[in-house]
Amino acid sequence: MIQRFIELGEGYGDVFELCELAKTNKHRILHAFILHGKKNDKKSVSLALALKPAGDVPFIPIYSCREGIPFQEPKTERQLMFERTLHELDVVPVTLEVKHSSEFGSIDHYHQALIAIMRLNHLLPPLS
Template sequence: MNQRFIELGEGYGDIYELRELITSNQQRFTYGFVFISTNPQGQDVLSIAAAFKPASEGNFMPIYICREGIPVDSKRLKVFEQAVAQIEHTPIKMEVKHSSVYADRKFYYNHLISVLRLNHYIPPMQ
């Protein structure tokens, strides 16, 4: 199964797009994630993500993400948590390294996919 992060933005207006994806694809929604990291300035920032089952045809599992633009106590986090709660799920919170630690963003996303696989939130590579 091919899993890939699809970056919507940094969580400003795109949080509402992610909320819409969750509510309109309730039957495909699997998990919501809140990734907590510390930016180079020492501030805690959040990334929020939603993983969906593959479409009826194809072997692609999308994980939509708003990357590292959300402060810890933000209304945008509450919008995400409410959208996930409406479909009777609870977001999973994890501490991860900030993307600036990696030489390339694709390495950051590969690391996150590995962490999600190891914790059995997404299926193993086939």
């Protein structure tokens, strides 16, 4: 089973699009993720949504808004909107502490590391 990240932007409109993807594909939601990373003592939040394969295609898309949301209390409106959408859909997000993408040689390496973490925690199926 192939898994691949598809990055949206990091703005409010992008999180809105991620929420719409969740609503229109609620029957395909495998997991939702809230990822916390830290760079120079500043924490940021990434939001992601993994969908089950469509039809017979062995492909799991993981849509994400990477590190554009500052970690703060109270939570930002973007994070709250994502959490409200998941609550409406009866989906409990998985929260993970991960390294910041800047600690990797490329965004592809970062995505590969996240996929490996998700597979090791049985949040994504193994490659077939």
